[in-house]
Amino acid sequence: MxxxxxxxxxxxxxxxxxxxxxxxxxxxxLHGIAGVDAVGLEQRAAGLGTRSIxxxxxxxxxxxxxxxxxxxxxxxxxxxxxxxxxxAKAVNPDPADATTPRVAAVCVYGDMVPFAVDALGAAHGDxxxxxxxxxxxxxxxxxGRASLDVKLADTAExxxxxxxxxxxxxxxxxxxxxxxxxxxxxxxxxxxxxxRPDGSxxxxxxxxxxxxLATYDNVRRASWLAILAGGDFIKTSTGKVQPAATLxxxxxMLEVVRDWHLATGQRIGVKPAGGIxxxxxxxxxxxxxxxxxxxxxxxxxxxRFGASSLLNDVLLxxxxxxxxxxxxxxxxxxx
Amino acid sequence: xxxxxxxKTYKLYIGGAFPRSESGRTYxxxxxxxxxxxxxxKASRKDARDAIVAARAAVPAWAGATAYNRGQVLYRIAExxxxxxxxxxxxxxxxxGVSRAAASAQVDESVDRWVWYAGWSDKFAxxxxxxxxxxxxxxxxxxxxxxxxxxxxxxxxxSLLGLVSAVAPALVAGNAVVVVASERxxxxxxxxxxxxxxxxxPKGVVNVLxxxxxxxxxxxxxxxxxxxLDLVGAADLDWISLEIEAADTLKRVLRPxxxxxxxxxALGRISAFTETKTVWHTKSLR
Numbered sequence: 001m002x003x004x005x006x007x008x009x010x011x012x013x014x015x016x017x018x019x020x021x022x023x024x025x026x027x028x029x030l031h032g033i034a035g036v037d038a039v040g041l042e043q044r045a046a047g048l049g050t051r052s053i054x055x056x057x058x059x060x061x062x063x064x065x066x067x068x069x070x071x072x073x074x075x076x077x078x079x080x081x082x083x084x085x086x087x088a089k090a091v092n093p094d095p096a097d098a099t100t101p102r103v104a105a106v107c108v109y110g111d112m113v114p115f116a117v118d119a120l121g122a123a124h125g126d127x128x129x130x131x132x133x134x135x136x137x138x139x140x141x142x143x144g145r146a147s148l149d150v151k152l153a154d155t156a157e158x159x160x161x162x163x164x165x166x167x168x169x170x171x172x173x174x175x176x177x178x179x180x181x182x183x184x185x186x187x188x189x190x191x192x193x194x195x196r197p198d199g200s201x202x203x204x205x206x207x208x209x210x211x212x213l214a215t216y217d218n219v220r221r222a223s224w225l226a227i228l229a230g231g232d233f234i235k236t237s238t239g240k241v242q243p244a245a246t247l248x249x250x251x252x253m254l255e256v257v258r259d260w261h262l263a264t265g266q267r268i269g270v271k272p273a274g275g276i277x278x279x280x281x282x283x284x285x286x287x288x289x290x291x292x293x294x295x296x297x298x299x300x301x302x303x304r305f306g307a308s309s310l311l312n313d314v315l316l317x318x319x320x321x322x323x324x325x326x327x328x329x330x331x332x333x334x335x
Numbered sequence: 336x337x338x339x340x341x342x343k344t345y346k347l348y349i350g351g352a353f354p355r356s357e358s359g360r361t362y363x364x365x366x367x368x369x370x371x372x373x374x375x376x377k378a379s380r381k382d383a384r385d386a387i388v389a390a391r392a393a394v395p396a397w398a399g400a401t402a403y404n405r406g407q408v409l410y411r412i413a414e415x416x417x418x419x420x421x422x423x424x425x426x427x428x429x430x431x432g433v434s435r436a437a438a439s440a441q442v443d444e445s446v447d448r449w450v451w452y453a454g455w456s457d458k459f460a461x462x463x464x465x466x467x468x469x470x471x472x473x474x475x476x477x478x479x480x481x482x483x484x485x486x487x488x489x490x491x492x493x494s495l496l497g498l499v500s501a502v503a504p505a506l507v508a509g510n511a512v513v514v515v516a517s518e519r520x521x522x523x524x525x526x527x528x529x530x531x532x533x534x535x536x537p538k539g540v541v542n543v544l545x546x547x548x549x550x551x552x553x554x555x556x557x558x559x560x561x562x563x564l565d566l567v568g569a570a571d572l573d574w575i576s577l578e579i580e581a582a583d584t585l586k587r588v589l590r591p592x593x594x595x596x597x598x599x600x601a602l603g604r605i606s607a608f609t610e611t612k613t614v615w616h617t618k619s620l621r
Contacts, residue, residue, distance in 0.1 A: 325580075326384055328560025329391070 004310060009230035010188065016228060018098045028181035030224060036216035036252060040279065045248040048291055049284040058283070059321055062314050063101050065282045066093060067127070069311055070135055070304045072107040073335075074142075074239065075311055080115040083108055089333055090132050094315050096331075097322065103311065104300035105133035105165060109141070110158035117162040124162075127300035135165035135205070139190055142209075142238035142258035144169035150187060155193040159202045166194050167205045167306075169238060170222065172212045180225055187229035203301075205271055206231035211241040223256040233269035239306065244274025247284055252290040261293070270297075273306025279317045282310055308335055345375045345521070347382055347545065347576060348528035350389030351538020353401035357381045362546070362618055364522060367432025375521045380554040383513065386542035390484045393539030393590060398481045398509035406456030408535045413449035415530045416442075422521060427494045430520045445499040451600055452503040459507065461607045467613070474616040479609035482511035483562035486555035488515050488548050490568040490597050493524035497598060498517035500566050502541060504604035510563070513542045515552065517568065521545035548572060556580040563587035563608050567598050 019025040071090045094100040104127040116134045125131030136158035140146035168190050174182045192203040206226035210219050226234050237244040250272045257268045312332040319327035346353040358379035364372045427438035467475040485505040490497025505512050516524030528543045556577040564581045566574050568593035
């Protein structure tokens with residue numbers, strides 16, 4: 001698992017900020033970042049969405065999408081049985097076609113991690129090795145409204161249960177109130193809680209919940225803040241708030257990731273989540289990633305789709321391409 | 336003072352909206368004497384796919400509506416059709432080159448057929464279903480249920496009557512329909528779609544495509560999300576291949592019919608697109 005150690009992350013942040021990460025310093029830094037040209041951003045995103053991806057390119061794109069999916073179930077009604085069937089689908093997305101790649105990870109609530117780990121068995125591991133990771137949402141997902149102690153306990157428990165990746169939510173209330181230092185400290189503390197006794201660390205995805213941040217400027221600031229505080233991934237949304245992931249917001253976050261890479265050489269991942277249901281939309285995201293940060297980012301440690309129904313649509317498209325006729329919902333599983 | 340002509344743009348009818356063909360293609364529709372009438376949209380396989388997606392989404396609500404309600408909705412189509420008699424008569428006269436009386440008779444017959452099928456909506460289950468006698472203290476009841484999405488190649492030699500004769504019976508049981516209109520006479524089909532759009536038929540329950548049946552029908556026949564195929568107007572196509580393709584996904588198929596009696600009103604056209612569900616229920620014991 002990738003994951004920078006806390007010490008270096010903090011040192012890097014101090015070097016970039018030129019001071020302790022308190023409210024005043026962060027405010028000076030984040031508000032010093034140039035504003036977002038909203039019209040230009042949306043136009044650029046719309047332009048990237050017009051590429052025509054057909055035949056063999058489409059085939060490759062569909063397989064890439066599957067290998068980048070965090071197959072997700074985050075319902076109050078989740079049961080161990082539901083998680084087991086989710087895992088079965090993650091391991092073998094299309095039982096009728098053995099060439100179908102596996103998804104990158106399954107994403108579940110913290111208390112479901114043991115069931116996911118158990119169901120995965122030997123298939124549990126690094127997506128780079130063709131295995132499947134377990135991601136857990138933590139820190140009082142989806143609202144993030146809990147004390148730091150609760151958030152840290154939530155995180156530590158999921159990591160101890162075998163989660164490879166932690167999807168945390170930031171405290172949007174504190175962020176919007178300008179208490180950047182608090183948000184920074186919380187992310188840094190959760191990052192610390194991701195450590196395992198053997199010294200390795202679960203990868204940390206920081207959910208910005210862009211639908212609640214109101215402006216593109218805020219999204220850009222939150223992205224910088226999350227990266228400075230040590231996030232390995234920045235993720236758009238919980239999927240519980242509308243609007244969830246949109247192409248312009250994802251493009252903006254990718255631009256921050258690109259700028260950070262140019263400045264420090266460190267590669268941060270991006271995960272759009274929520275509302276991406278059609279293969280056609282997902283392909284637009286692939287184009288956007290390739291054109292913004294480069295094709296190198298199209299791998300499970302640097303880009304993910306947080307999705308549930310997207311996988312079925314991709315499978316239908318794959319079936320259409322292999323059989324030559326349109327498939328239907330009766331030929332994929334019911335989620 | 337002379338007025339500028341305001342010609343009508345004939346488009347497709349998919350999911351309750353009137354889009355142009357995704358392909359951007361159109362073809363010329365000419366009268367029986369060869370005069371230009373209008374440009375009609377030439378639907379592509381992707382339009383067919385979109386129509387099937389819309390139809391599939393419409394099935395649960397339409398199939399779940401009460402038979403009485405479906406009958407009311409179908410009857411209302413006949414009411415609205417009656418109100419636009421003039422438009423349809425003029426269209427048929429022009430396109431088919433028939434006399435005003437013949438065109439008028441075709442519209443009358445179409446309206447009457449809607450009414451006839453609408454009436455069957457809450458009655459056909461009594462005829463097609465049954466309470467089966469069984470050797471035990473059980474009710475054993477067979478009821479016809481809609482099969483789902485029905486793809487139709489409409490009769491090619493008629494503007495309105497053929498279309499109505501094929502579409503109405505498929506709707507009665509609660510199916511959603513994707514119909515490929517007559518290639519030569521597509522304009523009345525789109526005018527009928529305007530009637531459907533302003534009646535109480537939920538969006539997606541009827542989807543009308545215009546264009547070449549020879550191009551679209553194979554995609555409908557092989558589509559795995561189509562439950563039944565009515566080839567009534569496919570006599571000039573390679574319909575045996577269509578039937579074979581439909582068999583791959585176990586579709587119900589009605590074969591082509593031709594002549595003046597094609598798609599004549601019959602209870603069989605309703606029950607052809609149903610699945611019989613049989614349930615057992617205990618009789619009360621004391």
